[in-house]
Amino acid sequence: MTLQYDDPIIELYRESFPDFARMVRRMGGSLEEAKDSFHDALLIYLEKGKAGTLQLHSSPRAYLLGTAKICWLHTRKKGAMLSLPEGFEPATPEEPDTEEREKKLLDSLQKSGKKCLELLKAVYYDHCSMDHIAGRFGFKGRRSATVQKYKCLEKVRKEIKITEIYAQ
Amino acid sequence: MRSDLNEIAQIDQYLFRQFSEEEGKRFEARLSMGDALAEKVEAQRMAHRLIRLYSRKKERDRIEGIYRQLLEEPAFAHQLKTIFI
Numbered sequence: 001m002t003l004q005y006d007d008p009i010i011e012l013y014r015e016s017f018p019d020f021a022r023m024v025r026r027m028g029g030s031l032e033e034a035k036d037s038f039h040d041a042l043l044i045y046l047e048k049g050k051a052g053t054l055q056l057h058s059s060p061r062a063y064l065l066g067t068a069k070i071c072w073l074h075t076r077k078k079g080a081m082l083s084l085p086e087g088f089e090p091a092t093p094e095e096p097d098t099e100e101r102e103k104k105l106l107d108s109l110q111k112s113g114k115k116c117l118e119l120l121k122a123v124y125y126d127h128c129s130m131d132h133i134a135g136r137f138g139f140k141g142r143r144s145a146t147v148q149k150y151k152c153l154e155k156v157r158k159e160i161k162i163t164e165i166y167a168q
Numbered sequence: 169m170r171s172d173l174n175e176i177a178q179i180d181q182y183l184f185r186q187f188s189e190e191e192g193k194r195f196e197a198r199l200s201m202g203d204a205l206a207e208k209v210e211a212q213r214m215a216h217r218l219i220r221l222y223s224r225k226k227e228r229d230r231i232e233g234i235y236r237q238l239l240e241e242p243a244f245a246h247q248l249k250t251i252f253i
């Protein structure tokens with residue numbers, strides 16, 4: 001039985017991934033590699049869609065397959081000359097110290113202010129309207145939601161400062 | 169809005185390049201006058217980096233969840249099995 005879901009991304013995944021997996025297999029790659037590159041491409045597609053910068057010249061499926069192929073070639077270091085879609089930076093290894101510091105900060109923020117992080121995600125990553133955010137998080141209106149957004153940013157900034165002080 | 173929250177809003181405008189040329193110049197002049205504001209700008213830049221890290225992690229988890237759900241569909245799982253047999 002085929003499961004039914006409301007999320008259009010699920011249908012896009014279902015109809016695109018097997019073709020991409022076949023392509024990767026032909027090029028000598030594994031299922032895990034195919035999945036990782038496909039997820040990178042899906043992330044690019046979703047982020048660009050949310051930011052309103054997605055420029056589709058063909059179908060979402062064709063965009064996804066093309067982007068996933070570039071991502072896969074990048075991971076194989078075969079695609080140094082291929083460019084990723086505008087605005088997307090391929091993952092580059094961070095300095096171990098920076099990565100560790102960011103991980104610690106994020107852990108601490110998730111413990112102390114999960115609601116704030118969710119609100120900030122909705123504003124800056126999902127690009128939701130302040131009216132939508134007010135409704136979702138239970139604020140009186142867009143003004144209260146905006147004030148809360150800045151209070152949350154202030155909270156994150158303070159956490160960063162405290163962590164830096166302890167690190168010194 | 170509290171004045172310190174107004175300042176946070178202004179730093180956001182600076183970081184996301186939403187200032188007019190004139191406003192941008194005024195803000196940069198304030199930045200060059202002392203370390204306190206510069207420190208706040210750097211902390212806010214880092215805050216946005218962390219928000220992005222958190223959000224991407226959540227989105228990747230969601231995508232991984234979709235993959236796992238689809239693997240429970242016999243037709244989908246069979247397709248992948250025949251490709252990588």
